[in-house]
Amino acid sequence: NAGVTQTPKFRVLKTGQSMTLLCAQDMNHEYMYWYRQDPGMGLRLIHYSVGEGTTAKGEVPDGYNVSRLKKQNFLLGLESAAPSQTSVYFCASSSTGIEQYFGPGTRLTVT
Amino acid sequence: RKEVEQDPGPFNVPEGATVAFNCTYSNSASQSFFWYRQDCRKEPKLLMSVYSSGNEDGRFTAQLNRASQYISLLIRDSKLSDSATYLCVVNHLVAGNMLTFGGGTRLMVKP
Numbered sequence: 001n002a003g004v005t006q007t008p009k010f011r012v013l014k015t016g017q018s019m020t021l022l023c024a025q026d027m028n029h030e031y032m033y034w035y036r037q038d039p040g041m042g043l044r045l046i047h048y049s050v051g052e053g054t055t056a057k058g059e060v061p062d063g064y065n066v067s068r069l070k071k072q073n074f075l076l077g078l079e080s081a082a083p084s085q086t087s088v089y090f091c092a093s094s095s096t097g098i099e100q101y102f103g104p105g106t107r108l109t110v111t
Numbered sequence: 112r113k114e115v116e117q118d119p120g121p122f123n124v125p126e127g128a129t130v131a132f133n134c135t136y137s138n139s140a141s142q143s144f145f146w147y148r149q150d151c152r153k154e155p156k157l158l159m160s161v162y163s164s165g166n167e168d169g170r171f172t173a174q175l176n177r178a179s180q181y182i183s184l185l186i187r188d189s190k191l192s193d194s195a196t197y198l199c200v201v202n203h204l205v206a207g208n209m210l211t212f213g214g215g216t217r218l219m220v221k222p
Binding site: 094099 | 154
């Protein structure tokens with residue numbers, strides 16, 4: 001039982017490049033979330049999903065897209081990376097939305 | 112004004128000390144309250160939920176004051192292993208059960 005896993009762990013992108021972050025959970029959770037964490041800002045919700053095939057915007061969705069084609073996976077896409085998207089990205093999942101289990105994070109640098 | 116506010120610290124305390132963290136939230140419709148712990152360069156993990164009646168888990172005591180929109184965490188007999196950032200988190204019962212995180216309070220326990 002791996003819990004929540006994220007790939008990749010680290011990535012460096014140039015401005016304008018695209019990439020997809022993958023989150024996978026093996027706990028059969030309905031709810032999945034993508035957050036970013038920046039110094040002094042706390043975690044901020046980017047997008048979330050309440051079930052397979054559904055997605056919704058969080059607090060800071062601009063510049064990101066998501067997909068939840070399978071219940072266990074939640075993908076976060078950056079179509080044209082910008083330096084402002086340099087951050088640590090955390091995925092989380094939950095059975096109720098109350099207690100959330102986080103993945104180990106992806107450290108992204110955009111130069 | 113941030114929705115969830117915490118003193119960022121750091122709080123530097125000796126082993127065995129008692130330390131208290133406070134948190135205020137601005138949304139009176141908040142339903143559930145939590146403390147998460149985040150170790151350096153790691154993902155957040157749920158420490159404990161916070162109830163109006165107050166609750167205790169070993170050396171940790173959490174209190175909620177809904178009238179003042181104030182949450183506290185007390186750690187007794189601090190251990191070196193308590194060194195971490197403590198995140199105050201509130202939940203709104205909207206679609207997706209979104210969590211709003213405070214910026215965190217950093218605790219450093221020294222020998």
